[in-house]
Amino acid sequence: MSGYPSNFTYLSYIIGIPVIDAASGRQVGRVVDMAAGLREMFPRISGAMISRGGWNGARAYLPWKNVKSLELRKALVAEGAAEAFAQEPKLGENEILIKETFWDKQIVDIHGCKVVRVNDLHLLREDQNLWVVHMDVGIPGLLRRLGCFGPCDWLFKLVFSVPMREKFISWKFVQPITSTIGSDALALKVHHSKLSELHPADLAEIFIDLGTDERLLILQSLDDATAAQAFQEMPLSARVQMAETIPEGRLAGLVDGMAMDEVVDLVAQLPKKKKDALLRRLPAEKVAQVKGLLEVSRRVAGSIMNTAFLSVRRDATAAQVLEQVKAEAKRVESIYHTYVLDENDELVGVVTLRQLLTAPADAPVAGFMRKRVVRVALDTNIKDVADIFLKYDFTVLPVVDRRGRVQGTITMKDSVEAVFQQVRSEAEVVK
Amino acid sequence: MSEAAAPGLAKGFFERLKERPALRNLFIFLSILGPGIITGSVDNDAGGITTYSVAGALYGYNLIWTLIPSFVALFVVQEMNARMGIVTGKGLADLIRENFGVKITFFIFIGLLIADIGNTATEFAGVAGSMSIFGISKYLSVPLAAAGVWIMVVKGDYKVAERIFLVFSVCLFSYIVSAVLAKPDWHAVARSSLHPQMHLDSDYLSMTLGIIGTTIAPWMQFYMQSSVIEKRLKIEEYRYVIWDVLLGCVATVVVAFFIIVACAATLHVNGVKINEAADAAMSLKPFAGPFASELFAFGLFVASVFSATILPLATAFYVCEAFGFEAGINKKIHEAPQFYALFTFIMAVAVGIILLPHAPLIAITIWTQVLNAMLLPVVLISMILMVNSPKIMGEHVNNRFQNWVGWITTVILLGLTVMLLIQPALPILKKLFG
Numbered sequence: 001m002s003g004y005p006s007n008f009t010y011l012s013y014i015i016g017i018p019v020i021d022a023a024s025g026r027q028v029g030r031v032v033d034m035a036a037g038l039r040e041m042f043p044r045i046s047g048a049m050i051s052r053g054g055w056n057g058a059r060a061y062l063p064w065k066n067v068k069s070l071e072l073r074k075a076l077v078a079e080g081a082a083e084a085f086a087q088e089p090k091l092g093e094n095e096i097l098i099k100e101t102f103w104d105k106q107i108v109d110i111h112g113c114k115v116v117r118v119n120d121l122h123l124l125r126e127d128q129n130l131w132v133v134h135m136d137v138g139i140p141g142l143l144r145r146l147g148c149f150g151p152c153d154w155l156f157k158l159v160f161s162v163p164m165r166e167k168f169i170s171w172k173f174v175q176p177i178t179s180t181i182g183s184d185a186l187a188l189k190v191h192h193s194k195l196s197e198l199h200p201a202d203l204a205e206i207f208i209d210l211g212t213d214e215r216l217l218i219l220q221s222l223d224d225a226t227a228a229q230a231f232q233e234m235p236l237s238a239r240v241q242m243a244e245t246i247p248e249g250r251l252a253g254l255v256d257g258m259a260m261d262e263v264v265d266l267v268a269q270l271p272k273k274k275k276d277a278l279l280r281r282l283p284a285e286k287v288a289q290v291k292g293l294l295e296v297s298r299r300v301a302g303s304i305m306n307t308a309f310l311s312v313r314r315d316a317t318a319a320q321v322l323e324q325v326k327a328e329a330k331r332v333e334s335i336y337h338t339y340v341l342d343e344n345d346e347l348v349g350v351v352t353l354r355q356l357l358t359a360p361a362d363a364p365v366a367g368f369m370r371k372r373v374v375r376v377a378l379d380t381n382i383k384d385v386a387d388i389f390l391k392y393d394f395t396v397l398p399v400v401d402r403r404g405r406v407q408g409t410i411t412m413k414d415s416v417e418a419v420f421q422q423v424r425s426e427a428e429v430v431k
Numbered sequence: 432m433s434e435a436a437a438p439g440l441a442k443g444f445f446e447r448l449k450e451r452p453a454l455r456n457l458f459i460f461l462s463i464l465g466p467g468i469i470t471g472s473v474d475n476d477a478g479g480i481t482t483y484s485v486a487g488a489l490y491g492y493n494l495i496w497t498l499i500p501s502f503v504a505l506f507v508v509q510e511m512n513a514r515m516g517i518v519t520g521k522g523l524a525d526l527i528r529e530n531f532g533v534k535i536t537f538f539i540f541i542g543l544l545i546a547d548i549g550n551t552a553t554e555f556a557g558v559a560g561s562m563s564i565f566g567i568s569k570y571l572s573v574p575l576a577a578a579g580v581w582i583m584v585v586k587g588d589y590k591v592a593e594r595i596f597l598v599f600s601v602c603l604f605s606y607i608v609s610a611v612l613a614k615p616d617w618h619a620v621a622r623s624s625l626h627p628q629m630h631l632d633s634d635y636l637s638m639t640l641g642i643i644g645t646t647i648a649p650w651m652q653f654y655m656q657s658s659v660i661e662k663r664l665k666i667e668e669y670r671y672v673i674w675d676v677l678l679g680c681v682a683t684v685v686v687a688f689f690i691i692v693a694c695a696a697t698l699h700v701n702g703v704k705i706n707e708a709a710d711a712a713m714s715l716k717p718f719a720g721p722f723a724s725e726l727f728a729f730g731l732f733v734a735s736v737f738s739a740t741i742l743p744l745a746t747a748f749y750v751c752e753a754f755g756f757e758a759g760i761n762k763k764i765h766e767a768p769q770f771y772a773l774f775t776f777i778m779a780v781a782v783g784i785i786l787l788p789h790a791p792l793i794a795i796t797i798w799t800q801v802l803n804a805m806l807l808p809v810v811l812i813s814m815i816l817m818v819n820s821p822k823i824m825g826e827h828v829n830n831r832f833q834n835w836v837g838w839i840t841t842v843i844l845l846g847l848t849v850m851l852l853i854q855p856a857l858p859i860l861k862k863l864f865g
Contacts, residue, residue: 104528117755145533211521237663244665271667
C-alpha cells in the first residue's frame with residue numbers, strides 16, 4: 001500500500017456501502033455522497049447523503065454525528081437512518097457534496113499551476129471523524145475507482161518490484177471549479193480564491209485548459225485587477241472567445257484594468273452587439289481613445305502603443321518628478337522613463353528613473369535630461385519599430401504625432417508580439 | 432488573417448468587406464473552414480473505401496440509397512458535436528467522464544482503443560495494397576509511411592499538418608474521375624438511388640450496417656469536437672461552422688457515391704468478386720483503363736495515410752483527455768509522455784499486424800467494424816443525453832428535429848447491430864425450439 005499510515009482512507013471505500021439503521025439493524029439504503037463543511041482548514045465530513053437505490057430513488061441527509069460505526073467497504077451503522085428519509089435532504093450553509101463536486105471533475109492545482117482531473121479523495125480518519133486532506137490524481141486512484149487496484153498493484157509490483165506511485169494534491173493547493181448546480185455558492189464558500197496567488201501567465205494557461213463555464217466561475221472568484229492581468233496574458237483568439245461569454249458589466253471592469261492597446265485588439269474583434277454594450281459601460285474618455293485607435297491601421301506604431309505614460313515640463317525638479325512618478329505609478333505602463341515636454345507639448349527630452357534617484361532633489365530636469373530622444377511616428381510601420389528596438393536596445397519607445405507631441409509609448413514586448421503575428425501570418429497561407 | 436501588402440490596398444479590401452456582407456461572410460467562413468471538412472475526409476479511409484467498393488461490386492447501384500440516410504445522420508451527429516464543442520469548450524471525452532463517471536468512460540475507451548488499433552491497421556493495409564498496384568512491396572511502403580506520419584506528428588506543427596490535410600482532402604476527388612472513366616449507366620444510377628430495392632438477408636443487412644457504420648465512426652465524434660475547440664470558435668461563428676460541417680458531410684457522401692458507382696459500373700456488371708479496396712483498384716484496369724485504376728489506387732493511398740495520421744492521434748488524444756493526462760500535438764514529448772507513448776504504441780501495433788506474414792486482415796477489418804458498430808450507440812446515447820441537458824448546454828440544447836434524427840439514428844444502428852449479432856444464432860435457436 002501507500003506510505004501513509006492506515007488511518008487514511010479513500011472516498012471510494014465509502015461511496016456505495018450499505019447503511020444500517022442502528023435501532024432495527026436493517027439496511028435502509030446506500031451511501032451515495034458525503035457532505036463536508038468548509039469552515040476549518042481542511043473540509044470536515046459533516047454528513048452522508050444516502051439513497052434507497054434504484055433510478056432516482058429517495059435521498060436523505062444523515063448527519064455524521066449519528067454515525068455509530070463505519071467499516072470501510074463494508075457498512076455504515078447510524079442512528080435514525082430510517083427516519084432520515086422523512087425529511088427533505090438539505091445541505092447546511094457551508095456544506096458541499098464532495099463526490100458531486102470533485103469526483104471526475106477538474107480542479108486547479110495551485111502548487112503545480114495546472115488543471116488536473118480528480119480520480120478519488122484521500123481522507124484522514126480519527127475515530128469516527130473524517131477530513132478531506134488530499135485529492136488523488138494518480139493512476140492508483142483511477143484503478144481504485146474501477147475496483148481493480150489490488151490485482152493491478154500486485155502485477156505492477158511483480159514486474160517493477162516497487163509499488164505504484166500515488167499522486168496526491170494537498171487540499172491547501174486545491175481550487176475547485178465545478179460547474180454543477182449551486183456552483184456560484186461554491187465559489188463563495190471557498191472564501192478567498194487561492195488562484196490570486198498565481199502568476200497571471202500561469203492563470204492564463206489554466207484558463208485556456210478549461211471549458212467555458214469553468215472559466216467564468218474562476219473569473220467570478222477573482223478581483224478585477226488579477227482577472228484583467230490574467231486575461232491580458234491569454235492569446236487573443238482565446239480572449240475574444242472568452243469575452244463573448246462574460247457579462248458586459250464584468251467585462252467593462254476587466255477592460256478598465258487592461259492596457260489600451262490590448263483593449264483595442266479585443267474590441268476590434270468582438271461581435272457588434274457585445275462591442276456596443278461594452279462601450280456603453282466604459283468611461284467616455286476611454287471610449288474616445290478606443291474609437292480613435294480603432295481607426296488606425298493594424299500595421300503602424302499607433303495601433304500598438306499605450307496611451308498611459310509619464311510626462312513633465314522642462315522646469316520640474318527631480319523631487320517633483322519623483323512625486324509624480326509615485327502618484328501615477330499605478331496608471332502608466334513604464335515608470336522608468338519620464339518624457340520632458342516644452343510649452344507646445346513637443347517632446348524635448350527623456351529622464352530615467354535612475355537619473356531621478358541620483359540627481360540632486362532640486363535640480364530641474366532640463367539640466368540632466370537626455371535631449372536626443374529616439375522616437376517613432378504614429379504611422380511608422382511596426383516592422384520598423386521592431387528594427388529600432390533591436391538597434392538601440394531600448395525597452396520603451398515614445399510615439400509622436402506630426403508636431404512632435406507624445407501620443408503614447410510602445411514596449412519591446414508589444415512590438416515583438418505585433419511583428420511576430422505579422423511575420424507568422426505572412427508565412428501562412430492566406431486564411 | 433493576413434492583409435494585403437500596401438496599407439492603402441488593405442484598407443480598400445477591408446472597406447469592401449464591410450460593405451458587402453456576402454463577401455465578408457465568405458471571408459469569415461474560409462477562416463473557420465477545417466474541422467468539418469477534415470473530419471469528413473478522414474471518414475473516407477481505407478476501411479470506408481473497402482466497404483464502398485465491395486458494396487458496389489456485390490450489389491451494383493443497389494446500395495446507393497443508404498448514402499441518403501447516412502448523410503442526414505452524419506450531419507445531425509457532427510453538428511451536435513460542433514455545438515457542444517463551441518458551447519462548453521470541452522472535449523467529448525471530458526464531458527462523458529464528468530457526467531457518466533469513470534466506469535462507463537473506461538469501458539468506452541478500452542473499446543475505442545482496441546477498435547482504433549484495428550482501424551489503424553486497416554489504414555496501413557490500405558497503404559500496402561495501394562502501393563502494391565504501383566509495384567512497391569509492403570515491407571517498404573508501410574514502414575516508410577508510418578515513419579513519415581510519426582515524424583510529421585511528433586516534430587511537426589499542427590497548423591502545417593492541418594494545411595497538408597486540407598490539400599489531401601482535395602486529392603480524394605480523384606475518385607470522381609475514376610468513376611467517370613468507368614462509363615456508368617447514369618439512368619440506372621438515378622433509378623436505384625430513388626427506388627431502392629430492399630433485401631432482408633444477412634449479407635445485405637451487414638453491408639447496409641457496414642456503410643452506415645463506416646460513415647459514422649465513434650472516434651469521429653471525439654475528433655470533430657476537439658478540432659472545433661482547437662480552433663477557438665466563438666458562439667457567434669456557429670452559423671459558419673454549420674456550413675463547414677455540411678460541406679464535410681457532402682464531401683464524404685459524394686466521394687462514397689463515386690466509389691460505389693465506379694465499382695458497380697465495372698466489377699458488378701462483369702461479376703468480379705473483391706475483398707478489399709486494393710482488389711478494386713486492380714480489377715478496374717481491364718474495364719476502365721490503367722489510368723482509372725492508378726487514380727483509384729492513388730486516392731486510396733492518400734486516404735490511408737491521411738487517416739493513419741488522424742486516427743492514432745485522435746485516439747491518443749481522447750484517451751488522455753478522459754483519464755486526465757496532458758495531451759496535444761502542440762505539447763513537447765516530456766510535457767505529455769503518455770500521449771506520445773500511446774500514439775506511438777497504436778502506430779507500432781498497427782504496423783506490426785500488417786507486416787506479419789499471412790496477417791488475418793479480413794478478420795481484423797470485420798471485427799473492428801463490429802466493435803465500432805457496438806460502441807457507436809453507446810457514444811451516441813451519451814451525446815444525445817448531454818446535448819439535451821440545460822445544465823451543460825444552457826440555451827443551446829437540441830430542438831425537436833435534432834432529437835428525432837439523433838434518436839432514430841441510434842435506434843436504427845442498435846437494431847441493425849442486434850439483428851446482425853443474432854442472425855448467426857437464429858438457425859441454432861430454431862433447432863432448439865423448433
